[in-house]
């Protein structure tokens with residue numbers, strides 16, 4: 001065998017500004033695409049109705065149901081986009097107060113019960129130690145928990161298990177959501193917090209996802225000086241851990 005005769009080096013010099021510009025363009029392209037998809041269905045179903053399908057009551061109801069679902073999807077998307085934009089522009093009005101993470105998690109788990117039952121899944125919540133109160137924005141942290149537990153429900157097949165732990169650590173508290181779901185391939189984990197990044201677009205859409213839930217969660221957790229981590233194994237399950245300091249300013 002012959003020895004290699006040379007080495008090819010590829011040097012990339014993309015300045016931070018160029019990188020941000022690329023990201024901005026990609027984001028606009030994503031938003032446009034995400035909005036066009038439901039709009040295309042709304043348009044074609046309403047046209048078919050106007051072209052005569054309205055006369056068949058059963059068909060008409062089916063078509064209207066699709067239009068309604070697609071309009072809901074657009075509403076969710078716009079709501080998430082507005083929220084991200086407020087977070088980006090530092091226009092979010094934070095409401096930091098003393099609050100109990102245990103109470104928040106228990107309430108969120110309770111709110112998920114109907115969805116969980118309809119998918120014949122099990123959800124359990126364990127408080128593993130005495131958990132101190134923290135300084136946090138209850139409503140926004142509730143949204144974080146709702147997005148993460150909601151994902152566990154969405155990406156776990158019928159009959160699967162979801163376990164939520166709440167506990168304390170040095171100077172802080174954490175909650176962990178573990179599921180026995182489809183998991184995330186190793187090569188995708190790093191990108192999972194990016195806006196609109198999904199492992200399986202079709203599945204996410206089918207479950208009503210916008211692809212923005214985890215990026216919003218990350219922004220909110222970071223505004224609390226906390227961290228969010230994901231561990232996952234395909235076909236085994238996923239574990240998402242959120243760690244929050246007791247006080248956001250006094251680390």
Ligand code: ADP
Nearest residue numbers: 151152155198199204209210211212213214238
């Ligand atoms: P989506 O609205 O698509 O659920 P998210 O930002 O909440 O958007 O999540 C991004 C992607 O991460 C999802 O589309 C899915 O591919 C993956 N994901 C998130 N949570 C889980 C989980 N518990 N199990 C498997 N995949 C997950």
